[in-house]
Amino acid sequence: MNPKPLTATQIKQFSSKVANGRLKRVPIDLTKAEMFMDKASEALAEFTNISSTGVLYDTAYTVCHDVGEAAMAAYGFRTSPFDDLRRSRNSRLYGAKPIGKSLSTLGVQTARALFAEAKIQLN
Numbered sequence: 001m002n003p004k005p006l007t008a009t010q011i012k013q014f015s016s017k018v019a020n021g022r023l024k025r026v027p028i029d030l031t032k033a034e035m036f037m038d039k040a041s042e043a044l045a046e047f048t049n050i051s052s053t054g055v056l057y058d059t060a061y062t063v064c065h066d067v068g069e070a071a072m073a074a075y076g077f078r079t080s081p082f083d084d085l086r087r088s089r090n091s092r093l094y095g096a097k098p099i100g101k102s103l104s105t106l107g108v109q110t111a112r113a114l115f116a117e118a119k120i121q122l123n
Helices: 008-019 030-044 053-075 083-095 101-122
Strands: none
Touching (some): 030 101, 053 101
């Protein structure tokens, strides 16, 4: 794994998140980053085997989370969860609300796009 350097804009954004407590600086851990990307890749490969929209959405959320953790580890940050997907997932999880096909499709599309971009940025 050979992450691309962060742009000046990205550095500024990350620094802002560190300053307001949303992120913390930690040692860069490429081994951890690779492990999270491998985990995300394995889950991505299972999307076509999942018929339940709720399970599909949860799996997509997990992929997004794992890609985020990989990116943060590769650049030396610790992250908080992706807020929008997290809120929606938690609403379903803790409120016992069903996830419809369109929301699970959005989750899968988000996970695939995020994973593809991370592969470009981190390798």
